Amino acid sequence: MSRSTADGEAAHRRHADEIAALLQAxxxxxxxxxxxxxxxxxxxxxxxxxxxxxLVKVRTQSYRVTDDDVNRMLTDGYSEDAVFELTIATAxxxxxxxxxxxxxxxxxx
Numbered sequence: 001m002s003r004s005t006a007d008g009e010a011a012h013r014r015h016a017d018e019i020a021a022l023l024q025a026x027x028x029x030x031x032x033x034x035x036x037x038x039x040x041x042x043x044x045x046x047x048x049x050x051x052x053x054x055l056v057k058v059r060t061q062s063y064r065v066t067d068d069d070v071n072r073m074l075t076d077g078y079s080e081d082a083v084f085e086l087t088i089a090t091a092x093x094x095x096x097x098x099x100x101x102x103x104x105x106x107x108x109x
Contacts, residue, residue: 019096026089032081041086042093050076051086058090 027042028035040047041055054073057065065087073083 022092023096026085026092031085032079033085038085038089041089042096044090044093044097051078055086055090058087059094062091062094 023042027038031038037047039045044055044059046052047055050072054065054069057069070083074080078086
């Protein structure tokens with residue numbers, strides 16, 4: 001096992017509790033949106049209507065999300081809190097998948 005692989009695994013273990021607490025807070029804490037919808041956003045599962053395109057953009061091209069994108073969500077009936085919660089859940093899911101893929105790559109899997 002290389003030093004970088006061992007360092008990556010140690011860092012992941014060291015922060016596992018914080019990651020679990022963050023996931024719980026984002027996905028299951030009381031909020032404006034239903035936890036099931038936040039979970040779907042986190043996993044990249046199907047979501048209804050205009051929300052689907054917005055969340056794909058957050059997940060795959062977050063640097064391109066603009067005020068116009070958010071305003072479309074508000075016009076479609078989502079509150080600012082709902083847009084925030086779903087954006088965070090989506091971004092967290094994408095980041096977590098990338099972290100796991102990077103750790104697997106370091107392990108040679």
